[in-house]
Amino acid sequence: MIRFQDVRKSFGNGQVRVEALRGLDIEIPAGQMCALMGPSGAGKSTVLHLAAGLTKPDSGTIHVGEHVVSGMTDDELTLLRRRKIGIVVQFFDLLPYMTAYENVAMPLSLDGASRSEEKARVSEALRMVNMAHRRDHRPHELSGGEAQRVAIARAIVISPETILADEPTGNLDSSAGRHIIDLLRDINESLGVTTLVVTHDPVWGASCDRILRLEDGVIDDDISLTPEPE
Numbered sequence: 128m129i130r131f132q133d134v135r136k137s138f139g140n141g142q143v144r145v146e147a148l149r150g151l152d153i154e155i156p157a158g159q160m161c162a163l164m165g166p167s168g169a170g171k172s173t174v175l176h177l178a179a180g181l182t183k184p185d186s187g188t189i190h191v192g193e194h195v196v197s198g199m200t201d202d203e204l205t206l207l208r209r210r211k212i213g214i215v216v217q218f219f220d221l222l223p224y225m226t227a228y229e230n231v232a233m234p235l236s237l238d239g240a241s242r243s244e245e246k247a248r249v250s251e252a253l254r255m256v257n258m259a260h261r262r263d264h265r266p267h268e269l270s271g272g273e274a275q276r277v278a279i280a281r282a283i284v285i286s287p288e289t290i291l292a293d294e295p296t297g298n299l300d301s302s303a304g305r306h307i308i309d310l311l312r313d314i315n316e317s318l319g320v321t322t323l324v325v326t327h328d329p330v331w332g333a334s335c336d337r338i339l340r341l342e343d344g345v346i347d348d349d350i351s352l353t354p355e356p357e
């Protein structure tokens with residue numbers, strides 16, 4: 128579940144002040160996959176950064192799962208991201224000198240997992256994204272689509288409650304992009320992970336349960352694509 132209640136966020140001050148979010152209300156039920164769309168500068172990345180606790184709102188309340196993200200300390204937020212939230216970004220953000228395996232293992236080693244647990248979970252995550260055969264490759268030895276699959280494995284290795292993906296297909300050709308959206312959809316359905324994905328592409332948006340359209344820091348459209356359960 129992701130809930131924003133009357134969330135405001137501005138950047139800068141005085142003459143250059145930008146009101147990125149102007150009293151935003153969003154409610155995404157647990158297990159839903161929701162696309163966040165809207166023009167450049169609409170505030171989409173700001174929504175994801177706030178949900179991940181990477182920035183703080185000026186006012187309003189943000190819940191992610193049972194956690195009140197807007198009320199947590201930086202240390203609590205670091206742990207929350209390490210244990211409960213999988214983050215996927217446009218340019219993959221893999222560590223260049225590490226293999227696919229080591230990149231995916233990173234959140235577990237930071238959290239002090241045992242070697243045997245690490246091995247089991249990393250192998251399973253790489254298998255889920257169909258990258259087990261590339262486990263010893265470094266990022267520069269992978270295509271963009273493969274690198275993004277490794278980044279998704281790193282996001283799911285912690286068994287997150289929530290996945291936040293900011294234009295995960297933005298740097299890929301359309302066939303690799305299709306693969307990534309299908310993969311996020313599979314993970315959403317098989318693991319029941321609440322998923323919020325920013326995308327420019329209406330075709331990708333149509334793969335989700337719902338499309339939220341953001342314009343100038345407020346929701347201006349909310350389209351349900353799957354029937355509500357009875």
Ligand SMILES: Nc1ncnc2c1ncn2[C@@H]1O[C@H](COP(=O)(O)OP(=O)(O)O)[C@@H](O)[C@H]1O
Nearest residue numbers: 138139145147166167168169170171172173174
């Ligand atoms: N760190 C920042 N400092 C100053 N302005 C920012 C910052 N982050 C975002 N903004 C501004 O907030 C608005 C929304 O940005 P953003 O959330 O990145 O939009 P989107 O992801 O929809 O393109 C834009 O006008 C952007 O310039």
Ligand SMILES: [Mg+2]
Nearest residue numbers: 171172173293
């Ligand atoms: Mg953005």
